[in-house]
Amino acid sequence: MAPIKVAVLDDYKGHAKPYFSKLDPSQFEVVYFPDTLLPYNHASTAEAEKDKLVARLEPFPVISTMRERTPFPAALVDRLPNLKLLLTTGGRNLGLELEGFTKNGVPVVTSIDRGGPPVDGPDSTTQHFLTMLMAAARNVAMDDLSVKTGGWQTGLPPFGLVGKTYGSVGLGRLGASTAKLLHQAFNMKITAWSPNLTQEKADEQAVKHGLPAGTFTAVSREQLFREADVVAIHTMLSERSRGLVTGKDLALMKQDSIFINTSRGPIVVEADLIDVLKRGAISRAAIDVFDVEPLPADSPWRTTAWGGSDGSAQVLLTPHMGYGERFTMEKWYETQVENLLKWSRGEELPNRLA
Known part of the structure; x- marks a missing residue:
């Protein structure tokens, strides 16, 4: 019998190969696709690009994915008649239209163990957020480039955080954890807004994170954007929050x-944000997530020309690295291989999403 064909998608840094290479080649034929094609369900994706994605995926009974790097709407799943198993990662994957998998009888199995040492503390996304905030506030990227290219002190002066106001759009797990750290480290005043946030809920989050009730202040949408010195997006992407x-x-x-988004790109109207930064209406931004990922070569984000000729805006970009710690990625792929072997033996599959 011919080996089962397995596609490993979007493993940019090669974390998967050490684990998938352990599979018996007489049973599994593994093909790696480190380059992400345009998403099937994006408004800008032409029919020819959709067909290109289908042609890549159609031969494979098993597909390994990493979070939402390649979305799988039901319309795409319908065009993959050979698909028998989808391996994904994380507690949820908003890029998967699970109804489409259920309709086609395709199990979706996820890996949720992040690996790493069992130590309490801020998770990788919170750490990345803090790194981006500090780098934006202290002009690290611009100053590094200036020194390396023969300059010295250029651009905006450093931005002090102590005593400033932090505005969090969303006050869930990540919103509250970043707010706690900024309050404790820099004595920042914490404000928050989301459509359903009340002061009672804000107090519950403060107490849950070991802070006195009243540490987090629920404010109006207008007040948050008008008064905050740092505005950060910490809400989940859904149809309700898209373009929020x-x-x-x-x-x-x-x-x-400073404006920061380490959540999901489509929560912010991207064209509006780019326009504001091009005009220098906001002096600093740090962005880790985008509407289309990876960024197309012709994306307007791929430029150093921000804020006009006076350089009145400084923009720090990273390629969706908030959750990309080595331990996490390796453990996820190790678990994917374990789940693949269980599936091949007809055993019960843990952590099924569909």
Whole structure:
């Protein structure tokens, strides 16, 4: 019998190969696709690009994915008649339309153990957020480039965080954990807004994180954007939150402020944010997530020309690295291989999403 064909998608840094290479080649034929094609369900994706993605995936009974790097809407699943198993990662994957898998009888199995030492503390996304905030506030990327290319002190002066106001759009797990750290480390005043946030819920989150009730203040949407020195997105992407933050919100922000998004790109109207930064209406931004990932070669984000000729805006970009710690990635792929072997033996599959 011919070996089962397995596609490993979007493993940019090669974490998967040490684990998938352990599979018996007489049973499994593994093919790696480190380059991500345009998403099937994005408004800008042409029919020819959709067909290209289908042609890549159609031969494989088993597909390994990493989070939402390649979305699988039901329309795409319908065009993959050979698909028998999808391996994914994380507690949820919003890029998967699970109804499409259920309709086609395709099990979806996830890996949720992040690996690493069992030590309490901020998770990788919170750490990345803090890194981006500090780098944006202290102009690290611009100053590094200046020194390496023969310059010295250029651009905006460093931005002090002590005693400033932090505005969190969303006050769930990540919103509250970043707010706690910023309050404790820099004595920042914490404000938060989301459509359903009340002061009672804000107090519950503060107490849950070991802080007195009243440490987090629920404010109106307008007040958050108008008064915060740092505005950060910490809400989940859903149809309700897609396009939640618009140019109207961004126009309220102080020019000397920082905007950060380490959540999901489509929560913010991307064209509005780019316009604000191009005009230098907000002096600093740090962005880890985008509408289309990886960024197309012609993306307007791929430029150093921010804020006009006066350099009145500094933009720090990272390629969706919030959750990308080595221990996490390796453990996820190790678990994917274990799940693949269980499936091949007809055993019960743990952590099924569909």
